[in-house]
Amino acid sequence: xxxxxxxxxxxxxxxxxxxxxxxxxxxxxxxxxxxxxxxxxxxxxxxxxxxxxxxxxxxxxxxxxxxxxxxxxxxxxxxxxxxxxxxxxxx
Ligand SMILES: [Zn+2]
Numbered sequence: 059x060x061x062x063x064x065x066x067x068x069x070x071x072x073x074x075x076x077x078x079x080x081x082x083x084x085x086x087x088x089x090x091x092x093x094x095x096x097x098x099x100x101x102x103x104x105x106x107x108x109x110x111x112x113x114x115x116x117x118x119x120x121x122x123x124x125x126x127x128x129x130x131x132x133x134x135x136x137x138x139x140x141x142x143x144x145x146x147x148x149x
Contacts, residue, residue: 064096064108072096076115085117092118 073096078087080094087094097116100106114120 064113068108068110068113069096071110072113072115075110079115080117080120081114082116082120085119087115087117090117094120097121 078094079085080087094115094117097114097120098106098108099112099114102108106112
C-alpha cells in the first residue's frame with residue numbers, strides 16, 4: 059500500500075538524506091535490481107504525514123523490517139519472517 063503521491067522534490071530530499079541507502083537496513087541502492095521506494099514510517103491510514111520526517115527510503119525487505127520493528131518483534135537487527143531469519147547489518 060503506497061497510499062498517495064509523494065512530490066518528486068520530496069522524494070529527492072528523502073533519497074539525498076538517505077544517501078541512496080535503505081533507511082531501515084542501510085542496504086545501498088547501487089547494485090540492487092529493484093528500485094527502492096519511499097515508505098511512510100507512520101502509514102497514511104494511521105494519520106502519517108507526507109513529510110520528510112515521516113518518510114523513509116526502503117528496500118523491498120525494508121517494509122518488513124519496519125513492520126517487525128513497529129510490532130516489537132525484535133529490538134536488534136535480527137528477526138524472523140515466516141521462518142526465515144534475517145540478520146541485518148546494523149554496524
Ligand atoms: Zn532495507
